[in-house]
Amino acid sequence: MGTELRSRRAVGLLVGGLCLTHAFAQHAPHTPAAPSAASTSHQDPKSAAEQKRGASTAPTHAPNPTLPPLLAFQHIQNGNAAAVQALAHRHDLPRPLPRPAGAGRYLCAVLVCCDVDVSMHELLGLRREDVFVVSAPGPFATAETLAALERTLLAERVPLLLVVGHADCRWLQPRKPDTVADAIDRRVDTAREQAARNQQPLPKTIVQLQRELLLASSEALQQAVREDTLRVFPAELDTRRGALLWHHQRADAMPLAPVK
Numbered sequence: 001m002g003t004e005l006r007s008r009r010a011v012g013l014l015v016g017g018l019c020l021t022h023a024f025a026q027h028a029p030h031t032p033a034a035p036s037a038a039s040t041s042h043q044d045p046k047s048a049a050e051q052k053r054g055a056s057t058a059p060t061h062a063p064n065p066t067l068p069p070l071l072a073f074q075h076i077q078n079g080n081a082a083a084v085q086a087l088a089h090r091h092d093l094p095r096p097l098p099r100p101a102g103a104g105r106y107l108c109a110v111l112v113c114c115d116v117d118v119s120m121h122e123l124l125g126l127r128r129e130d131v132f133v134v135s136a137p138g139p140f141a142t143a144e145t146l147a148a149l150e151r152t153l154l155a156e157r158v159p160l161l162l163v164v165g166h167a168d169c170r171w172l173q174p175r176k177p178d179t180v181a182d183a184i185d186r187r188v189d190t191a192r193e194q195a196a197r198n199q200q201p202l203p204k205t206i207v208q209l210q211r212e213l214l215l216a217s218s219e220a221l222q223q224a225v226r227e228d229t230l231r232v233f234p235a236e237l238d239t240r241r242g243a244l245l246w247h248h249q250r251a252d253a254m255p256l257a258p259v260k
């Protein structure tokens, strides 16, 4: 299937572009240059006080430094929907849409299984340089991948982390009885037990577990989630259709995520 997706890649129609533009016109974040009741209500009280004290030096046109995670999530969901539609109609994948206001260096980071043989940025409707991609079997989070994600997410203020697995994953196949379990087998066995307890499919369980593991292993990422500058979404890629099936808890995609 990877070859099928790749063959339809590259420059193509702007499928869904009008829809996305409309969505962001409605939800574009307020900027300090156009103050309103809504924007001042979101202002940090401390920074407001500092601006009053130092009015002559206060930044009057400072851009919104951070893209809200839910706007970034909506952006990539729309991008994926456009990609899925294009693939279904055997069109070339659409060109990336304009970056939303407030976006930093990366719109999202993706921890994805290493044998997903498709271009994640194209399936998300993004440019290659908009996505920080870490590939790993499973994808199982390791200390090194966590460190790379943690450094990048925090330094670049990335609003989204996606943990993307897939059902047709070769690492999830049951191993032969006469083989010794290696590190991947042990991770899969643990996830398989959890899947049985939760009575849900293994691929879904894997990405949910990795999300929890990443957050449980990083106080800094937990804090970013608490402050709602970062959201972490597990997803399963339908590699035939190019569609992402989201496996997050409903509350995690609501406007105010509950503190965990």
Ligand SMILES: [Zn+2]
Pocket: 113, 114, 115, 116, 137, 138, 166, 168, 169, 170, 171
């Ligand atoms: Zn895989």
